[in-house]
Amino acid sequence: MRTWKCPACGQTEEISYDWLAARGGPVCGQCDHDMELQPEATAIEYAAVVDRLADKADDNGLEAEDIDELVHELAASVAADVNNGGLDEQLRYLVDGLGAQYAERQLNELIENRVDRRREGE
Numbered sequence: 001m002r003t004w005k006c007p008a009c010g011q012t013e014e015i016s017y018d019w020l021a022a023r024g025g026p027v028c029g030q031c032d033h034d035m036e037l038q039p040e041a042t043a044i045e046y047a048a049v050v051d052r053l054a055d056k057a058d059d060n061g062l063e064a065e066d067i068d069e070l071v072h073e074l075a076a077s078v079a080a081d082v083n084n085g086g087l088d089e090q091l092r093y094l095v096d097g098l099g100a101q102y103a104e105r106q107l108n109e110l111i112e113n114r115v116d117r118r119r120e121g122e
């Protein structure tokens with residue numbers, strides 16, 4: 001579910017992804033304006049959700065290792081998307097995650113190994 005808001009009259013509506021996929025962006029029921037998608041959650045709401053889920057996991061006897069599998073699955077699907085995105089996408093991801101300097105150092109290592117392998121092949 002995401003929240004949409006009418007920019008003209010301030011009317012808000014909760015709309016599911018299925019509804020959106022079938023019908024596109026909603027129109028305000030009050031004044032016929034196209035409604036605007038609101039940001040998913042503020043940082044404070046986000047922290048509150050994480051706290052609530054952590055409490056729930058804790059109360060129900062889940063530990064960090066019980067969540068491992070979910071994290072691995074998500075990370076693997078992110079990695080697959082990045083790798084399918086080609087060189088630019090891969091390097092953007094590495095610079096975001098590792099910082100520019102370290103990403104370049106890693107890249108330099110790959111380049112050196114490649115040069116070494118070519119020399120061995122000659």
Ligand SMILES: [Zn+2]
Binds near residue numbers: 006010028030033
């Ligand atoms: Zn409206």
